Amino acid sequence: MGVLSPLFLVAGLAIGVPVFLHLFYRQKTRRLSFPALRYLVRTEREHAKEIRLRQLLLLLIRVLALLFLIGAGARLFIESGGSSHPPTAVALIVDNSMSSGLVVGESRALEELKEIALATLSTSSNDDQFWVIKAGEPWLPLFPVGTNEAQRMVEEIEISGGRGDLAASVKRAAGILRTVALEHREIHLISDLQASAFPVRGERSAGDIPVVVWSPRQNHSKNRAITGVSVGGGLPPLEGDNTEVTVHALEDPDDSTSLSVRLIVNEQIRGVTQVPPGSATSTTIAASPRGWVRGYADADPDALRMDDRRYFAFHSRPAPRIAISGDLGFFVTEAISVLESANRLRSVSPRDAELLITGMGADLDVIPVSASVLVTPPSDPTLLPGLNRRLAEAGIPWRYSAHSRAGSAVLRGSNLPEPLENIRVGGWYNLGLPDDVETPYQVLAEVSNNVWAVQVMDTRRRPYLLIASALDVSSTSLPVSTGMIRFIEWVANDWAGTGNSKVDHEAGEELSAPRGATHVRFPDGEIVEIDGSRMVRGTKEVGFYDFLDSDVILDIIALNAPIAESRLETLSSDAILEQVGEEVQLASDREEWSQEVFRQRQGPELWWPLLFLAIALLIAESLIASAGQVKTRTTQLDTPPNPTLDASI
Amino acid sequence: MNTSKIIPSASRPDLLDPTTLSQLGGIELIARKVVEGFLMGLHRSPHRGFSAEFAELRAYQAGDDLRYVDWKMFGRSDRYYVKQFEEETNLRAHLLLDVSESMGWSSEPGTLPSKLWYAKHLAASLALILLRQGDSVGMLAFHDLVVERVKARGGNRQWTELTRRLAHLQASEGTSAERALEDLAVRLRRRGLVILISDLLVRPKETLRALKFLRHHGHEVLVFHLLDPGEVELPAVSEARFFDPETKDELIVSIPDIRTEYRAAVADALEEWQNNLRPHGIDYQVIETDKPLSTALRTYLRKRERLG
Numbered sequence: 001m002g003v004l005s006p007l008f009l010v011a012g013l014a015i016g017v018p019v020f021l022h023l024f025y026r027q028k029t030r031r032l033s034f035p036a037l038r039y040l041v042r043t044e045r046e047h048a049k050e051i052r053l054r055q056l057l058l059l060l061i062r063v064l065a066l067l068f069l070i071g072a073g074a075r076l077f078i079e080s081g082g083s084s085h086p087p088t089a090v091a092l093i094v095d096n097s098m099s100s101g102l103v104v105g106e107s108r109a110l111e112e113l114k115e116i117a118l119a120t121l122s123t124s125s126n127d128d129q130f131w132v133i134k135a136g137e138p139w140l141p142l143f144p145v146g147t148n149e150a151q152r153m154v155e156e157i158e159i160s161g162g163r164g165d166l167a168a169s170v171k172r173a174a175g176i177l178r179t180v181a182l183e184h185r186e187i188h189l190i191s192d193l194q195a196s197a198f199p200v201r202g203e204r205s206a207g208d209i210p211v212v213v214w215s216p217r218q219n220h221s222k223n224r225a226i227t228g229v230s231v232g233g234g235l236p237p238l239e240g241d242n243t244e245v246t247v248h249a250l251e252d253p254d255d256s257t258s259l260s261v262r263l264i265v266n267e268q269i270r271g272v273t274q275v276p277p278g279s280a281t282s283t284t285i286a287a288s289p290r291g292w293v294r295g296y297a298d299a300d301p302d303a304l305r306m307d308d309r310r311y312f313a314f315h316s317r318p319a320p321r322i323a324i325s326g327d328l329g330f331f332v333t334e335a336i337s338v339l340e341s342a343n344r345l346r347s348v349s350p351r352d353a354e355l356l357i358t359g360m361g362a363d364l365d366v367i368p369v370s371a372s373v374l375v376t377p378p379s380d381p382t383l384l385p386g387l388n389r390r391l392a393e394a395g396i397p398w399r400y401s402a403h404s405r406a407g408s409a410v411l412r413g414s415n416l417p418e419p420l421e422n423i424r425v426g427g428w429y430n431l432g433l434p435d436d437v438e439t440p441y442q443v444l445a446e447v448s449n450n451v452w453a454v455q456v457m458d459t460r461r462r463p464y465l466l467i468a469s470a471l472d473v474s475s476t477s478l479p480v481s482t483g484m485i486r487f488i489e490w491v492a493n494d495w496a497g498t499g500n501s502k503v504d505h506e507a508g509e510e511l512s513a514p515r516g517a518t519h520v521r522f523p524d525g526e527i528v529e530i531d532g533s534r535m536v537r538g539t540k541e542v543g544f545y546d547f548l549d550s551d552v553i554l555d556i557i558a559l560n561a562p563i564a565e566s567r568l569e570t571l572s573s574d575a576i577l578e579q580v581g582e583e584v585q586l587a588s589d590r591e592e593w594s595q596e597v598f599r600q601r602q603g604p605e606l607w608w609p610l611l612f613l614a615i616a617l618l619i620a621e622s623l624i625a626s627a628g629q630v631k632t633r634t635t636q637l638d639t640p641p642n643p644t645l646d647a648s649i
Numbered sequence: 650m651n652t653s654k655i656i657p658s659a660s661r662p663d664l665l666d667p668t669t670l671s672q673l674g675g676i677e678l679i680a681r682k683v684v685e686g687f688l689m690g691l692h693r694s695p696h697r698g699f700s701a702e703f704a705e706l707r708a709y710q711a712g713d714d715l716r717y718v719d720w721k722m723f724g725r726s727d728r729y730y731v732k733q734f735e736e737e738t739n740l741r742a743h744l745l746l747d748v749s750e751s752m753g754w755s756s757e758p759g760t761l762p763s764k765l766w767y768a769k770h771l772a773a774s775l776a777l778i779l780l781r782q783g784d785s786v787g788m789l790a791f792h793d794l795v796v797e798r799v800k801a802r803g804g805n806r807q808w809t810e811l812t813r814r815l816a817h818l819q820a821s822e823g824t825s826a827e828r829a830l831e832d833l834a835v836r837l838r839r840r841g842l843v844i845l846i847s848d849l850l851v852r853p854k855e856t857l858r859a860l861k862f863l864r865h866h867g868h869e870v871l872v873f874h875l876l877d878p879g880e881v882e883l884p885a886v887s888e889a890r891f892f893d894p895e896t897k898d899e900l901i902v903s904i905p906d907i908r909t910e911y912r913a914a915v916a917d918a919l920e921e922w923q924n925n926l927r928p929h930g931i932d933y934q935v936i937e938t939d940k941p942l943s944t945a946l947r948t949y950l951r952k953r954e955r956l957g
Contacts, residue, residue: 030890
């Protein structure tokens with residue numbers, strides 16, 4: 001037996017009222033003169049049992065009636081299968097990630113997921129609270145809504161081009177539900193359950209919150225997809241150079257048929273190529289004039305359309321102008337020389353440079369305002385004070401300091417540039433901020449939990465990249481690795497310039513606005529002002545995101561469908577149970593789903609039979625009690641009329 | 650038989666409820682009005698069957714019994730006249746009036762007259778009827794002891810004496826009806842009519858024995874058992890501590906719990922009286938004190954008729 005309105009049970013204290021009255025109230029009585037007391041005595045003597053029985057019966061009836069009324073008001077219900085449920089807080093997770101766009105039969109997978117969600121909402125009550133979480137749009141804020149608003153929100157769900165992180169969604173849902181006042185809580189996970197949606201195995205995101213998972217038996221769907229497009233072999237294309245565009249296709253062990261891909265650049269077909277599954281094919285496109293180039297690789301559409309096209313963009317521009325200052329060592333100069341000979345950059349004086357690579361902070365005062373700076377420390381630690389002084393003059397609060405350290409470590413970092421991956425560092429300086437200084441910065445690489453590469457700005461908002469090691473073999477393996485040239489290339493183009501050869505951004509990512517950008521234009525044409533966080537969220541569409549300074553395009557970033565979603569690998573039931581939480585129920589069809597949701601199922605409420613019984617008891621009580629009511633007296637004559645004696649008129 | 654409803658009016662004080670009747674005046678006035686109204690309601694002389702001598706003629710009125718039309722006068726005058734008779738009787742009636750403390754009780758003080766008021770006016774009315782019939786009437790009032798005694802006589806002076814004595818009677822003390830009855834029984838030399846007017850809150854065995862004694866000695870006995878409506882139906886309160894003004898006994902009662910059983914107990918008690926009295930030829934009539942006096946008067950006349 002359960003209770004929907006437990007506070008009403010407090011009224012149960014009122015049960016004591018008739019008992020109290022019955023037991024104690026009789027002490028307070030009026031004193032009445034009554035000559036016929038003998039009749040009362042006779043009554044009590046001859047009818048003691050009946051009187052006592054009626055008293056007890058009335059007390060019992062009154063107590064029962066009160067109990068039934070309280071039970072009806074408290075909304076007692078039978079805890080068993082039934083059609084209604086107590087007020088429940090529900091986090092409704094609808095997976096609208098890219099893979100939900102898969103066409104199954106005649107509709108997309110998302111439509112079925114929405115139907116499941118709407119079916120749940122149709123069985124809800126006005127007392128339920130809902131949080132609608134779109135797994136493909138995790139940046140959206142959450143707030144509780146009622147049934148009608150939740151229905152509207154579900155109906156408006158559209159496919160997001162981004163990856164669905166169900167683990168994060170479930171964790172977020174559980175966090176919200178733990179703060180809710182309602183006793184009953186559930187997470188309804190309605191998804192196509194891609195394995196890629198649970199990046200971390202064994203996490204049990206929901207904890208102890210009950211989760212119902214929509215887990216229908218699915219047929220494995222075949223999908224062909226373009227999984228990558230790279231331009232220039234990873235190097236940003238330069239003005240006047242032919243550009244190589246490489247297209248990668250999704251692997252398919254069951255099908256070796258090549259994917260036919262059209263290459264469209266600036267709205268013109270530049271070529272058609274055949275890409276075998278799991279392989280890549282390169283196509284050379286003619287040199288592009290200076291300026292932004294947009295393009296996409298387009299395959300024949302199949303059941304999952306969004307990954308049959310992949311966007312790319314690059315800035316065709318002249319080779320960046322590089323200046324070096326101070327003694328940078330052999331390897332730096334050699335790398336620059338190699339790149340210059342490959343026309344990947346041009347050596348210029350500091351006054352004309354777009355990028356200054358300086359060893360001691362020299363020439364910081366002569367480079368243009370628009371230039372960027374790469375600072376490498378000297379091998380000799382005694383020269384650090386000079387470097388620090390020049391940094392201070394430039395308005396950079398970061399300082400180098402020497403320390404003695406043993407051992408080496410590999411560079412790490414969430415923002416680690418590709419050329420620095422697997423680079424080992426054996427010697428590095430302390431690179432830090434004074435405690436009382438607050439300034440924006442971004443750490444790009446760390447070594448043994450120490451800052452190794454950090455991006456900062458001076459007082460003129462010129463970007464600086466400070467690295468903690470001298471670029472010599474005693475300090476780091478970078479100079480003698482193949483990464484050295486790529487590192488210089490990266491600094492010159494990706495970091496300092498606006499070449500942005502990285503074309504594998506995924507929809508849903510947060511984008512960092514480049515320096516100077518005031519607005520961003522979304523693929524659907526909407527222009528949004530960039531706020532103080534300098535981060536762009538809500539990138540659920542695939543396509544081009546243009547960063548603007550007024551009308552001038554500063555950068556174009558192509559966002560594409562996440563590759564992992566294209567593989568359409570669903571989780572097994574065991575894996576679901578392991579990933580989701582401690583109390584998980586799987587529903588493989590709609591009937592099972594309807595039985596599993598709102599699992600705190602209550603049976604029929606008892607308020608109406610209790611109310612009926614209470615009314616019946618009260619009627620019985622009044623009938624029994626009315627036997628003790630004063631009888632209406634009649635004016636009948638006591639003796640029969642006598643025709644000889646009585647008058648009549 | 651015409652069974653149309655009898656409507657009390659100013660011309661029929663006998664049909665008025667005691668509450669209204671008590672507004673009309675003193676005992677003598679009320680008794681006269683009640684008796685006159687009562688007799689007016691009768692279409693023939695109540696003396697039919699009594700031995701009587703023709704006294705005078707009066708003009709015929711609609712409804713007069715045609716047996717008493719003087720046909721000789723009609724033949725002589727072409728007008729209808731009715732014979733009026735002088736009654737003669739030798740009945741001696743004795744009114745026994747209970748004036749114990751309980752008789753002074755009313756369930757609605759100030760509204761409904763007490764049982765004693767009712768008894769006094771009933772006694773006065775009965776006395777007037779008896780005296781008009783030529784009977785002699787005496788009165789004995791009692792509580793624990795006999796407090797008032799009027800020797801049985803006839804005539805108008807007797808009526809004045811009775812009403813004067815009745816007017817001064819007050820309720821007090823306990824009840825010893827058997828003592829009054831025994832006192833009367835000792836004094837009576839001739840058979841007569843004994844009318845006991847009491848609430849019968851007495852010692853039942855002793856009282857019954859005394860009544861049977863009178864009956865067995867040839868007296869006609871008529872018992873008017875007066876009940877206040879508040880003694881038949883308990884008051885509309887939830888609980889009370891009842892006390893007997895005569896015996897001072899007390900009892901706490903939850904009235905709704907026993908109301909039904911109380912009615913049954915009262916009915917049982919009345920039935921016991923009836924079952925104990927009537928087999929011995931003692932007439933027993935329960936009179937509730939909110940009923941018109943005519944009820945009791947009719948009972949008396951039925952009794953009187955049987956006496957011949």
